[in-house]
Amino acid sequence: MAVSERDGRDERGERGPRERMVFSAAQLIRRGGVAAAGMRDVAAHASAPRGSLQHYFPGGKEQLVNEAVDWAGRYAGDRVGRFLAAMPEPSPSGLFAAMAQQWIDEYETAGFAGGCPVAAAMVDCAESAESTRSAAAAAFDRWAGSVAEALRGMGVPPERAASLATLMISALEGAILIARSERDVRALTTVVRELAPLLDGSAAPPPA
Amino acid sequence: MAVSERDGRDERGERGPRERMVFSAAQLIRRGGVAAAGMRDVAAHASAPRGSLQHYFPGGKEQLVNEAVDWAGRYAGDRVGRFLAAMPEPSPSGLFAAMAQQWIDEYETAGFAGGCPVAAAMVDCAESAESTRSAAAAAFDRWAGSVAEALRGMGVPPERAASLATLMISALEGAILIARSERDVRALTTVVRELAPLLDGSAAPPPA
DNA sequence: CCACGACTATGACAGTCGTCATAGTACGGC
């Protein structure tokens, strides 16, 4: 779910204030967590008027956070499709490498400031806000669904595709955490390398 | 790093107020993140006097958080040794299953309230507090070191042991996130099952 | 021209946070 500042625009290349605020919320959340993403900060980052927050998000911060998580889940899911389209000959390991590469690129060019906004929202709100927890679950589910669909398209048996998708996303999320803590992409390159043979051997029936 | 309320005691089965506060900080951080773990809450949770906080932790909250992260890293590393000792015939997949099982047990008996304190501290403080980021890196490193050492003891080639340790911890951390969001241990059981053949095939030289 | 809806502006509110200052207690050695 690495996201450059230019992503998320609509077909006219512009975004309305409401969309910008959701996007900015996701950006700030993924940097310092939900608590560090103040409502005033979100408005400022989005170059949106502070007064619009209560207008567009009458549900308050919880609604804003939930929409940011939802946006991130949709974005990650859509990205899978684009990765797939960009691969000359799709393979499970190639897809996973592309997913990780997006993070490697961000970390190498923009520094290690950000993590996954869904993970950040989970950590901060899982217990306090039930709606945010379920939004995170939906985001992961959407993401995993896209990955599993892609895997099935590569000949992976349907019952294993979902499992492998979970494994891929788990490993990626964990590697993001480690990479950020070490300020080094090593963890990301490592999981890609180590998981590759397992993923590419997955078109065969499940082992044992 | 799932931790029951009874862990972390010293040889006399008791803990001093200082240790209790570090332990309580870790407990609260892993539930709702650093921001949700107020200093007053920590003191209350540890049944320790509020006035002791500034006495034992003159570095303020940042020091307390860092020590909590450090404690968690040491705890996770020590756990690996105990898992190893409890296994009749050690195997990489068996070790990973034991690590995940600790989380499964916690989630099934105590609910999905908590995650990994190191991950939580990372998400909230990686950018704001450099010292906390490096404490998290040290915690992951210590944990991975224990795992890698265990793997080498099972015949895994040294150069692969470190990589597999990173993969195991990554997958576990990610699965924790997903399991907590879904309020279901499915993600944990899935990564254990899917990773098992890869881990147990790792005593052989690296593939290709 | 006026009214109406959508949107913006801004100051205030109550609450919480981490931190600090100050004072107080307990207990050891001398």
Add this chain to the structure above:
DNA sequence: GCCGTACTATGACGACTGTCATAGTCGTGG
């Protein structure tokens, strides 16, 4: 008994936070 040290107690402070109330500005349709 006294002093110094370790620890505890507590109220206050300033800096936030999310939320609300109120008023203002548009543009558009009648």
